[in-house]
Amino acid sequence: MRLLPEDLGRWLRFSAASLLLPLSWNYKTFQGLGCLWLLRGQLRYPAAVQQKEPLQSFAGYFNTNVFLAPAVLAAAVRLYEERLSGQSTLMAPEAFLRAVMAPVAAVGDALFWGGLRPLVFCAALLLAWLGWPGWPLVVLAGFILPTLLVRLLGSLQGYGRGHQVVMLLQHLRLADLAIRCKQATLVLLGAGCALLLHQLELANGLLIWLVPLLFAALIPLLALVLRRGISLVLLWWLALLLLILFLPEAVPPLSQWGN
Template sequence: MEAMMMTSKLNQQVDAYQGNITKQDLTRMAVNPGALGMEYSWNYPKQMSVPFCLMLNPLLKKIYKDDPKGYAEALQRHLEFFNITMYFAPFVGGVVASMEERVAKGEMAPEAINQVKAALMGPLSGIGDSLFLGTLRVIAAAVGISLAVNGNPFGPIAFLLIYNIPTFLTRVIGAHKGYELGVSFLTKAQESGLMDKVIYAAGIIGVMVIGAMTVTMTSVSIPIEFGQGESVQTIQSVLDGILPGTLALIALGLYYWALTKKVSPMVLIVITMVVGVLGAFTGALG
């Protein structure tokens, strides 16, 4: 029985790499210029779309080597909006590579790829930001600084090792696990309807993350006072008494409405800057 289980596991591992993509391809993808440069080709309208496409490009060339039109469509597909904690990008790349192989064979609709990417971005970013940026980086800095202030030259090295070893392992292992997950699970999940449930659940988590980020990352208030004597209040205090984060929620609603009307994100950024400067100058906003 044990031998049969080991054989089954071995067969699953072999099946996972039956396509054009090899383990070496996935490892190189996890540390290529696109993967390592996720924050260096960032832009406001589509954020990490360019480096993600650059990271995935060698695999797309291999998958669509005899299909120039399919290759061009895949590049266009991955130049859509994408944003994630950078260390999880290779994991998504692995999932996407396995799905692109299915698309190239006509076994999967191309639209499913962007649906899965959108479903993974929010939850993985919530986990990644908390784990790597909010926890691991702080621990690494604390250890490095404590050594450095005592004159130990190993301080900066300790910081780099503590922070980078786990993140690089996450990149490489994530790329392989993402590919294996895509091959062994996504197709069956799509056929059984489980994928729709996964996307729906991930979407709920993503909306929760967006809601939390809206309140914590939007700094705006209305300091206008009304009343007399000890009963003086500000409009902001009244709004906070009704619903904390009211202005952030209103701003989110306005931005969402504008984006549905195809207003350019750059135009929204300029409008936000103008409103902020005028509001601070007149005292209407704080």
């Protein structure tokens, strides 16, 4: 289907509305209500259609990656409008959503939550520790703006390609990109740890050799705590609090190194 100039505004509004999709989450249908709300606001009924079809079939279970959701939902809109206009479609829009939501969720979560976000935030944290005042721009340019662009381009491609948007996602090899992001994150973490341990050695002498022993003791303790049902998010917040309280005293700023 050829996209018209006015479609840009239509799908720009759709992409903005998709930011509210996580707010519809519940334990029964997950994102089902949000899916129904987004589709209801985007469907265009042909003039020949006198009786509008009910959309309750879209209110069931739906759960996928929030950044790639506009692509699959826009493709479902395309399939639904083709069915209303009497065209033959490869599969029903409801069946399409049920078929693609799990694979798209897997690759999207691996890329954005497991790959891109740790990479960008580790880079921002390292730059902040080195004293660069523009580190928030790294988060803005590296994660927030790209995900907004993915929402918009995904909705345009989804509506333009219909069910074939799945082939586009496969062609982009997002899973491989997620692996590259994770590898780059490990490189950044390694560089940051090397700088930190080097400065601790300069500041505390032989105490640096206690750090590997401390980590060796903390790993089984952490595993035991997690098996007891303690929230991993809570542990992350506690670790961040400890870094804020003790790291500035143990490690001087980069500008003071060598003094």
